[in-house]
Amino acid sequence: MIRTVVGELRPEGLGICDAHDHLFFRSALLVGQELDDAAAALAEVGEFAAVGGQAIVQxxxxxxxxxxxxxxxISTRTGVSLIAATGLHRAEHYPEGFVEKVRPRLAEIFHAELTVGIGNSSVRAGLIKVAGGFHRLDEHARFVMAAAAEAHHTTGAPIAIHHELGSAADAVLDLLVDRLDVPPSSVILGHLNRFPDSRAHLDLAKRGAWLAFDGPSRANNATDPQLLACLAALIDGGYGDRLLLGGDTTxxxxxxxxxxGPGMSFLLTTLRPRLTGAFGADAADAIFRSNPARAFAW
Structure with a gap:
């Protein structure tokens, strides 16, 4: 099953999916650009639905x-399935003292948000989102990933990783898969477009993880022109069934x-036709439909 904010969904019912995005997001690093307007979130999802979007993973x-x-x-009004996340980001995204307060209970928090509800709500998370550092994993990242692995082993929930500028994905697999026994099929490596090294991507794909490319996004504009070349190398290498694509609106x-803009709808109005033209309809359908259905299933 896939856990959405309104209940469990069979994977084949997920449909065309934006595999990495944000409807609401408030970070200490993005003061003045918070995503906390419910009406704007509803409008964004509605626009995505109008061009054929059926699911968004937040x-x-x-x-x-x-x-x-x-x-x-928002899900009910638009007909778009939404998946929420538990987990913890890099420490600098939080107000002073927040991480120290939650750190002793991280695995407990993750487990509760996956199985009981987030906060006082009955909305349960459908994935665990954690973060690495730039080319290395610091003590905070390792601690959070250990808590994520513990929550995964008690629930089966997938773990999605923010890679700082797309780096250190190999170190994440060394930790989560090789040392903490998380199956690579339950690991989603995010932001790989920010490190457009196709040889590195192929090495990661050989280890069995999901490879997530996020864009276009204003944070990714320098690597957007290389997106199709990165995808082509992986598809040509036989890994088209491991690819995910999201908008990452932050x-x-x-x-x-x-x-x-460009917004979530750009994935379907512009990128999907380009993928179809470059790789064929089956490859594009895998990236937007069948791959997410498997990646986010428990």
Whole structure:
């Protein structure tokens, strides 16, 4: 099953999916560009639905303004399945003292948000989102990933990773898979477009993890022109069944419906036709439909 904010869903019912995005997000590093407007979130999802979108995976983790109370209503009103996340981001995204407060209970928090509900709501998370550092895993990242692995082993929930500028994905697999016994099929490596090294991507694919490319996003504009070349190398290498694609909207300005764009709908109005033209309809359908259905299933 796949756990959405309104209940469990059979994987084949997920449909066309934005595999990494944010409807609500509040970070200490993005003051003034918070995503916390419910009307704007509804408009963004509605625009995505209007061009054929059927599911969105929100990677916003614990403590960063997930606004989970809004998610079931948005899902119901638009007909788009939404998946919420538990987990913890890099320490600098949080107010001073927050990480120290939750650190002793991390595995307990993750497990509760996956099985009982987030906060005082009955909305349960459908994945665990954690983060690495730039080319290395610091003590915070290792501690959080150990808690994520513990929660995975008690629930089966997938673990999605923010890689700082797309780096250190090999170190994440060394830790989660080789040392903490998380199956690579339950690991989603995010932001790989920010480190457009196809040889490195092929090495990661050989280890069995999911490879997530996020874009276009204002944070990724320098690597957007290399996206299709990175995907082509993996598809040619036989790993088209391990690829995911998301919009990764992290600021109000980047929304399509109420900001300057490109927004979530760009994935389907512009990127999907390009993928279809370059790799064929079956490859594009795998990236947007069948791969997410397997990646986010417990």
């Amino acid at each position: 990677w916003t983790p614990h403590g960063l303004g997930r606004r989970v109370e809004e998610l079931p209503g 600021t109000a300005k980047a929304r399509g419906a109420t900001g300057e």
